Amino acid sequence: MSGSERIFNALFWLYLVAFGLYLFAPLIIMGAAAFNESRFPTVIPWQGTTTDWFAAMWADRTMWQSLWTSLIVAVCVVVVAVPIGTAAALVLTSLHARAKGFAYALMVSPLLTPGVVIGISTLILWRQLGIGGGIFLIVLAQSTFIICYVMLMVMARLQRFDRTQEEAALGLGASKVMVFRRVTLPFLRPALLAASGLAVLQSVENYNTTLFVRGFETPLTVFIATKVRTGLTPAVNALALIIIAATVVGAIAFEIARRRRAGRPSP
Amino acid sequence: MSHSVELAGIGMTFGTTRAVSDVTFKVREGEFFSILGPSGCGKTTILRMIAGFIEPTEGRVLIGGRDMKGLGPNQRPTAMIFQSLALFPLMTVWENIAFGLEARGVGKAERRAKAEELLRLIALEGYGNRMPGELSGGQRQRVAIARALAVEPGVLLLDEPLSALDLKLRQHMRAELRALQKRTGVTFIYITHDQSEALAMSDRVAVMSAGLLQQVATPRELYDNPATPFVARFVGETNALAGRITEVAGGQARIETALGALTGRAGQGAAAGQAGTIYIRPEALMPGGATNSLTAKVERVDFEGAFALVHGAFADGAALAASVPSTRLGDAPAPGAEARFGFQPEHAVVLGDG
Amino acid sequence: MGDLYRRFGPGLSTIFVALVLVWLAGMVLAPNLMMIDYALRPNLPPAAIGGPTDTYSLANIAYLAGEATHRTIFLKTIWASALVALTTFLVCYPIAFWMAQRATVGQLSVVLLLIIIPFFINEVLRTLAWFIILAYRGPLNAVLMNLGIIEAPIRWQGDGGVLAAMVYAYILFMLLPIYNAIESLEKAQIEAARDLGASPWRIHTRVVIPHAKAGIATGFVFTFMLAAGSYVAPALLGAPGSRWFTEIIYNWFFEGGDWNRGAAYALVLLVLCLAVVLVTLKIARVNLADVAK
Numbered sequence: 001m002s003g004s005e006r007i008f009n010a011l012f013w014l015y016l017v018a019f020g021l022y023l024f025a026p027l028i029i030m031g032a033a034a035f036n037e038s039r040f041p042t043v044i045p046w047q048g049t050t051t052d053w054f055a056a057m058w059a060d061r062t063m064w065q066s067l068w069t070s071l072i073v074a075v076c077v078v079v080v081a082v083p084i085g086t087a088a089a090l091v092l093t094s095l096h097a098r099a100k101g102f103a104y105a106l107m108v109s110p111l112l113t114p115g116v117v118i119g120i121s122t123l124i125l126w127r128q129l130g131i132g133g134g135i136f137l138i139v140l141a142q143s144t145f146i147i148c149y150v151m152l153m154v155m156a157r158l159q160r161f162d163r164t165q166e167e168a169a170l171g172l173g174a175s176k177v178m179v180f181r182r183v184t185l186p187f188l189r190p191a192l193l194a195a196s197g198l199a200v201l202q203s204v205e206n207y208n209t210t211l212f213v214r215g216f217e218t219p220l221t222v223f224i225a226t227k228v229r230t231g232l233t234p235a236v237n238a239l240a241l242i243i244i245a246a247t248v249v250g251a252i253a254f255e256i257a258r259r260r261r262a263g264r265p266s267p
Numbered sequence: 268m269s270h271s272v273e274l275a276g277i278g279m280t281f282g283t284t285r286a287v288s289d290v291t292f293k294v295r296e297g298e299f300f301s302i303l304g305p306s307g308c309g310k311t312t313i314l315r316m317i318a319g320f321i322e323p324t325e326g327r328v329l330i331g332g333r334d335m336k337g338l339g340p341n342q343r344p345t346a347m348i349f350q351s352l353a354l355f356p357l358m359t360v361w362e363n364i365a366f367g368l369e370a371r372g373v374g375k376a377e378r379r380a381k382a383e384e385l386l387r388l389i390a391l392e393g394y395g396n397r398m399p400g401e402l403s404g405g406q407r408q409r410v411a412i413a414r415a416l417a418v419e420p421g422v423l424l425l426d427e428p429l430s431a432l433d434l435k436l437r438q439h440m441r442a443e444l445r446a447l448q449k450r451t452g453v454t455f456i457y458i459t460h461d462q463s464e465a466l467a468m469s470d471r472v473a474v475m476s477a478g479l480l481q482q483v484a485t486p487r488e489l490y491d492n493p494a495t496p497f498v499a500r501f502v503g504e505t506n507a508l509a510g511r512i513t514e515v516a517g518g519q520a521r522i523e524t525a526l527g528a529l530t531g532r533a534g535q536g537a538a539a540g541q542a543g544t545i546y547i548r549p550e551a552l553m554p555g556g557a558t559n560s561l562t563a564k565v566e567r568v569d570f571e572g573a574f575a576l577v578h579g580a581f582a583d584g585a586a587l588a589a590s591v592p593s594t595r596l597g598d599a600p601a602p603g604a605e606a607r608f609g610f611q612p613e614h615a616v617v618l619g620d621g
Numbered sequence: 622m623g624d625l626y627r628r629f630g631p632g633l634s635t636i637f638v639a640l641v642l643v644w645l646a647g648m649v650l651a652p653n654l655m656m657i658d659y660a661l662r663p664n665l666p667p668a669a670i671g672g673p674t675d676t677y678s679l680a681n682i683a684y685l686a687g688e689a690t691h692r693t694i695f696l697k698t699i700w701a702s703a704l705v706a707l708t709t710f711l712v713c714y715p716i717a718f719w720m721a722q723r724a725t726v727g728q729l730s731v732v733l734l735l736i737i738i739p740f741f742i743n744e745v746l747r748t749l750a751w752f753i754i755l756a757y758r759g760p761l762n763a764v765l766m767n768l769g770i771i772e773a774p775i776r777w778q779g780d781g782g783v784l785a786a787m788v789y790a791y792i793l794f795m796l797l798p799i800y801n802a803i804e805s806l807e808k809a810q811i812e813a814a815r816d817l818g819a820s821p822w823r824i825h826t827r828v829v830i831p832h833a834k835a836g837i838a839t840g841f842v843f844t845f846m847l848a849a850g851s852y853v854a855p856a857l858l859g860a861p862g863s864r865w866f867t868e869i870i871y872n873w874f875f876e877g878g879d880w881n882r883g884a885a886y887a888l889v890l891l892v893l894c895l896a897v898v899l900v901t902l903k904i905a906r907v908n909l910a911d912v913a914k
Contacts, residue, residue: 008821012715019716022789023739026750029760033753041753044763084644087637094625106645112842112898113891114850116867120887121652124659124880144648166628167320168353171340172367172418176630182366186357205743207853208867212874221745221853228752228857237753240746251741255734 027244034237041234053234063239066223069135073219074203076139077146078196084143085150085195086188092151093158108152110145118144119212133215141213146202150195157191197254201247269331270344270421270454271296272317277326279312286312289326290480292473294456296331296421299448301457301465304475305501310458313475314424317456319343330422341370346420350427352411354399360410361386361395367418385413388447405436412447422454429464441468462502466490474498490548494535496618499546504588506552508581512543512617520617525583529559530612536619547615549576552589556609563587565606570596579606653891659884681885691869691886698866699893701780702848705787706795706841712788713796713840718829721803722811740793748857751786755858779860786854791847795840802836803829838905845901846894866890 033041037048057063088107095103110118122141123133131137161184169179207221214222220243227236272294279287287309294300302310316323317330319340328335335343346367355363362369364385365378373381379395386392389409399407408428415423425444429437445468448455459465465472466486474481474489474497482494493499500507510524520533522545531545552561562582569576575596579587589608626634661677669675685691720729739747754761755777762774777785806829814824830837855865870890873883902908 012719015715016719019712020735022712023736023792026747026754026789027739027742030746030750030753040756040758042756042759042763044760084640087640088644090629091625091637091641094628096624106649110649112846112895114846114867114894116850116852116870117656117887117891117894118652120870120874120884121656122648123874124884125652125655127880128655140648144644144652147644147648162351162353164349164351164353165355167340168347168349168414169355169366169370171318171320171345171347172370172414173341174366174370175341176628177633178370180629180633182358182369183355189357201741205745207743207745208850211852211871221743224745224749225853225857228749232752236749240749243746244742247741247743248738251738252734255737259730 030237031241031244034234034241036234039233041232041237054238056233057235057238060235062218063223066218066220069217070204070220073135073138073142074200076135077142077203078199080139080143081146081150081199082192082196085147086154086192088147088151089154089158093155108148111148113145115145115206115208116212119209123213133213134217137213137215138210138217138219141209142203142206145209146199149198149202153191153195153198154188157188161187194254194258197250201250269296271331272300272422272454272456273329273332274313274317275327275329277313277316277323277328279309279316279321280324285478287316287323287478290475291326292480292483294422294454294471296454297452298470299445299455299457299468301459301469301472302475303459303462303465303472303502305460307477308475309478310460310475311426314347314426314456314458317422318345318347318424344421345424346415346418346422347424348411348415348426348428350430352407352428352431354407354411354414356399358399359395360391360397360399360402363399363410364395364413364417366414371418381417382413385417388416389413404432405440408432408440409443412444416447416451416453420453422456423448425455425457427458427460429459430461437464444468466502474501476501492532492534492616493546493618496544496546496620499544499616499618504549506547506549506581506585506588507544508547508583508585509542509544509620512537512539512541512619515539519612522617526561526581529561529615531559531615531617532613534616534618537617538619542620543617544620545615545617547610549588549590551610551614552587552591552608553610554589554591554595555607559610559612559615561608561610562605563608565602565604567602577606656884656888659881660888661885662881664879664881681882682889684882685886685889694864694869695866695889698849701784701865702845705784705791705848706844708784709788709791709795709844710799710837710840713792713799717796717799718803718825721800722806722808736793736796739789744790745853747790748786748853751782751789751854752857755782755785776860778858779863782858783855783863783865786858787848787851790851790854791844794843794847798836798839798843799833800836802833806832834905835907838901838907842898842901845897849890849894849897 029043030041032043034053035049035051036043036046037050037052038045092100092103092107119141122137122144126132126137126140165183165187166179169183170176174182204220207225210219211222218226224236224239227233274290274292276289276291277287278285278289290309290313302313304310312321315321317328317335319335319338319342322336330344340347355366358366361379361382364382365373368378368381382395383392386395389412391406391409391413394402394406394410399410402410411428429440429444432440441464444455444457457465457469466489469486471483471485472489473483476497482489482498484492484494489498489502493502496507499505508522508524508526508529510522510529512520512522513528514521515533515537518533519530520537520543521528521530522543524545529545531547537543563579564582565577565579565587567578569578570593572593574590574592577587577589577591581587587608625637628634629637660681661679662675663678663680665672665675685695716732720732724732753759756762757774757776757778761777762771765771766774810828810832811824814828819827850867851865852867852871855863855868859865859868866886867890870883870886873879873886877883
């Protein structure tokens with residue numbers, strides 16, 4: 001190894017460490033601050049270790065209210081987005097080349113639309129119909145783009161589907177509805193579960209779109225953002241730490257399940 | 268209702284490609300009928316038209332004398348076994364077998380009983396709760412057959428179902444399929460590109476080429492009396508020598524080739540003055556021989572025990588293939604040498620070209 | 622469509638098509654058309670709506686062009702978003718290259734998991750994390766002062782803070798497309814280039830980057846769009862002097878009470894983003910179908 005290469009390698013590992021620090025230091029500091037007695041969330045100076053902020057967070061009724069709101073919204077989003085996204089994937093895969101290109105562009109356009117614009121346009125349309133911001137509009141606006149994710153995941157799974165299975169079922173006398181229910185849908189199940197998980201995550205973490213259509217509702221992200229501006233205490237960090245722990249566990253479980261599936265010869 | 272299958276002038280055009288043109292034949296009830304041809308000859312298209320996955324663009328499909336037009340695959344008395352088998356990977360073996368019954372609204376207990384019965388038939392008792400992925404290739408094959416038989420179809424359509432198996436298993440499954448067909452009496456329509464498979468199993472065989480029906484006959488007849496040059500070359504090995512037909516009389520035809528005048532049985536299109544070809548089976552060529560004498564250059568002799576395969580080339584460049592019984596091998600020439608062969612006129616056929 | 626009908630039968634096909642139409646017509650097209658309608662009308666008291674003054678015009682958009690502060694903020698949002706995309710690219714490229722070409726299978730699976738985890742965490746929380754770090758009496762200033770690098774605390778909030786948090790938030794959108802693109806480059810090509818005496822710089826600019834062009838374009842498009850449309854980072858980490866275009870839009874809706882102007886501003890933002898998307902894809906010759914993966 002030449003000298004310049006050694007320097008280059010050392011620089012690269014330095015960069016890698018810096019990258020890791022950049023990625024995780026913020027999360028670690030935020031989590032650690034939840035245990036600091038200091039009234040403002042920080043780690044320096046450390047004023048003593050406490051779990052009081054968790055208790056404070058636990059006692060905060062408005063926090064529970066917004067958590068509840070977020071969960072209701074997330075469940076509704078799954079109910080709306082998963083069937084529509086699945087239908088979109090099935091319709092798209094059976095279109096012919098030219099129509100397909102156009103339909104595809106239209107169907108992924110919400111992903112390329114800024115979240116605030118989705119919120120605003122939904123808000124405007126429904127005001128015309130006399131309906132203001134609230135849970136209903138949050139669900140609609142979030143679903144608008146979450147459907148895209150569902151569609152892409154279902155399409156990826158559909159690409160691996162052997163359609164002679166459908167023909168075989170049909171040839172054995174099954175009706176088309178039965179073919180869908182017993183053959184196609186079970187095959188899509190893993191993708192639908194993964195898409196539901198992703199939809200919940202996307203819904204709960206959404207802020208930009210939700211902000212415009214929330215009306216008088218305060219979902220979790222809005223709750224946290226408001227706290228940051230009006231009176232941030234480490235109780236918010238405690239909440240953040242719990243959410244992070246839950247997401248990390250969920251993400252790891254999701255990844256492990258995905259890799260285990262990928263490692264196994266697919267049915 | 269009988270389960271004969273009749274194709275009346277069916278044709279299929281995909282966009283601008285003509286996959287099948289004007290095919291007419293009738294499969295008798297309870298027959299083991301094969302459709303043989305190279306890949307892309309339209310045989311799978313015909314099978315899918317019988318099954319109802321596609322509607323022919325011309326002609327009619329009749330099953331038991333009834334026109335099947337407009338009936339979907341789930342409304343026809345047919346069941347299909349796919350090349351990929353298309354077992355349902357997320358259902359157990361017995362659920363796979365009983366799927367057709369489920370589609371007919373049969374209760375669970377009865378379905379289970381019927382599945383067990385079929386598992387016995389295919390010698391897979393006790394495998395009902397396995398998943399298809401846990402079975403071997405041959406076992407999956409048998410499950411696919413049982414699944415198709417469970418609905419008691421009048422006609423079973425098989426799309427090269429043995430092609431994924433290794434040679435030994437394939438030969439075993441051939442016998443098993445044939446026995447199964449005899450036992451159940453179901454009409455089998457079997458698609459294959461493997462001629463030995465078609466000849467060994469079938470009552471009758473239809474040979475297809477480039478979307479056109481070439482011949483429908485028993486295996487023996489196909490081999491001995493090919494109706495077209497395609498059939499003569501495609502079914503079994505053959506020595507083909509081109510020439511001009513000089514005389515047709517008494518069921519025999521005389522043809523003038525580059526190797527001299529030869530005589531064989533007069534086949535289709537054999538008329539005096541026409542361009543024609545004489546087809547001689549390898550086992551008909553004998554070393555020496557006085558009648559129909561031919562000279563060829565021997566290139567290789569593969570000794571196989573009971574007989575030896577002699578490869579070489581005729582003087583006009585056509586390939587020589589002769590299978591000589593070991594008992595007569597003493598006369599066989601060494602590789603590199605010129606040798607004389609002869610054959611009996613009744614063991615060769617002369618067909619008109621084109 | 623005939624294929625769909627044949628495959629699923631009339632009942633299911635109708636349901637599928639109806640669901641898709643509800644989405645595309647009701648949730649994608651109608652809201653955008655209504656937004657355009659709003660953007661082109663004046664803001665009138667309820668009594669005057671539908672009256673003689675209720676006519677279409679470009680007045681709301683012209684207002685943006687004429688209002689110096691808003692125009693400045695708009696232009697700044699554009700270049701700052703481009704800067705975010707560029708910075709994210711610079712931060713991500715080396716690691717993407719390393720992951721795609723150098724890392725072992727074991728290293729790769731660990732690093733991928735580590736990178737994906739922060740992405741799963743809420744954008745608001747990630748921004749909150751930066752809010753804490755960059756606070757005036759926060760850890761960053763404390764560390765820098767203890768190290769003697771700075772004398773007095775620095776006020777990080779403002780442009781710098783917004784940049785740091787946005788890059789942080791969008792790393793994955795840049796990293797994954799680039800990684801996927803570089804991964805498909807044969808190792809032999811790089812070795813051949815080196816064998817021919819190319820310097821590392823040349824290898825990257827002449828071999829790797831042209832090969833990864835589609836992935837880089839995809840990363841740019843997403844990062845730019847997300848940055849330009851972001852609200853939370855500028856709202857939490859910005860200073861009065863570092864306002865973002867989305868904040869102006871928000872004010873029209875919830876403080877200024879002029880939805881028509883707000884709609885016009887949102888429309889301008891949408892058009893800007895779509896233009897950047899289309900132009901970038903055109904330049905890099907990337908198909909839209911390859912972007913959303």
